[in-house]
Amino acid sequence: MTEPFVLEWLGGPAEHHYRKARPTADLDWQSLDASVYPPELVAEARNVWMGIVVSEYAAIACFAEVVAALTAARVPLDLIGMASDFLADEVHHVELASRVVMQLGGAPPRSVDTTRLAPRAASNVTPFERANELVLRVGCVSEVFAGGTAAPIMQETGHPLIRAVYERILRDEARHKRFGGLYFEWAANFLNRAECDRLAGAAVSALELYAPFWRAARTAGDAGHYGSFEAHELGWLEGDKYIALAERVVREDIVTPLGELGIVIPPEKVAALFGH
Ligand SMILES: [Fe+2]
Ligand SMILES: [Fe+2]
Numbered sequence: 001m002t003e004p005f006v007l008e009w010l011g012g013p014a015e016h017h018y019r020k021a022r023p024t025a026d027l028d029w030q031s032l033d034a035s036v037y038p039p040e041l042v043a044e045a046r047n048v049w050m051g052i053v054v055s056e057y058a059a060i061a062c063f064a065e066v067v068a069a070l071t072a073a074r075v076p077l078d079l080i081g082m083a084s085d086f087l088a089d090e091v092h093h094v095e096l097a098s099r100v101v102m103q104l105g106g107a108p109p110r111s112v113d114t115t116r117l118a119p120r121a122a123s124n125v126t127p128f129e130r131a132n133e134l135v136l137r138v139g140c141v142s143e144v145f146a147g148g149t150a151a152p153i154m155q156e157t158g159h160p161l162i163r164a165v166y167e168r169i170l171r172d173e174a175r176h177k178r179f180g181g182l183y184f185e186w187a188a189n190f191l192n193r194a195e196c197d198r199l200a201g202a203a204v205s206a207l208e209l210y211a212p213f214w215r216a217a218r219t220a221g222d223a224g225h226y227g228s229f230e231a232h233e234l235g236w237l238e239g240d241k242y243i244a245l246a247e248r249v250v251r252e253d254i255v256t257p258l259g260e261l262g263i264v265i266p267p268e269k270v271a272a273l274f275g276h
Contacts, residue, residue, distance in 0.1 A: 005054060005110040007098060022092040025168055032103040032161045037234070041226035045234035046104045049097055054112055055146065056093040056169075061117035062138040063087050066131075069121070073131035079183055083139075086179070089172040096165050103161075104234075119206065122198075129195060132187060133202050136263070139180025141206040141254055147173035148249035149242075158233035166235065177253075184261045191262060199263045204273075207250060211273055214246040247274050 009015070034042045063086045070080045101107050121133040147170060154166035191199075217239040232238065237245065250273065255265050 002111045002113045005112040021088045038226045048236045049100045052097040058117040059090040065118040066134050069131040069134045073127040093169050135183045137206045143176040147177045148253045156232040157235045162235040196262045214243045217242040
């Protein structure tokens with residue numbers, strides 16, 4: 001069910017215990033003064049950062065689903081522990097991105113179906129196969145795509161606060177990106193050809209969910225300048241640069257490592273994702 005996306009904060013003991021897990025980020029929020037930028041740039045930045053809020057929120061649901069699947073499949077306990085730790089990271093990322101949106105003037109309206117944020121594995125599979133598919137979709141595709149595209153965007157970002165927020169998030173995402181590979185180095189011992197082929201198909205369908213991002217960037221073209229500011233000042237990349245970055249991350253950070261693990265995505269499927 002799609003509903004307006006609003007976040008609540010309880011405070012008191014709940015905040016106290018959460019803060020023990022993830023202390024307040026020591027960032028100078030006031031240094032981001034939206035009034036010095038052209039309104040169109042601020043509006044675009046609010047949209048971009050609201051998208052980050054929603055995708056970080058989805059990442060909480062994704063890792064919750066992954067942890068449940070790992071537990072059902074009785075994978076090595078330290079892998080379960082590693083993934084469990086990511087839940088509070090993702091909550092913290094939602095918090096940080098929300099603060100950016102607030103500094104930019106508040107949240108633009110969004111409707112989100114919060115019951116369908118995590119991917120769903122095929123229903124007729126074993127617990128091990130379910131864990132494989134969820135780790136692949138979340139750990140080897142979503143997290144790698146998000147972290148891989150955000151790192152160069154951070155380097156282009158002009159504003160120090162926005163850069164600092166990216167740095168905080170990416171410090172955690174570096175660990176998140178490692179998880180899928182570590183899981184499959186273990187799981188590879190138990191994968192047969194049919195399961196590898198099934199997972200390659202799941203990887204393609206997971207990547208197809210991201211294609212609207214670079215297709216939208218293509219139609220938007222290079223929306224480069226806002227007054228005396230460049231589009232990347234507040235944390236995103238212009239169309240052409242983003243498309244090239246997305247393709248490089250998909251090929252080098254997702255498709256190639258999966259192939260090395262025996263999960264081979266046919267080259268024509270990769271080419272089709274980018275309209276080649
Ligand atoms: Fe995150
Ligand atoms: Fe993450």
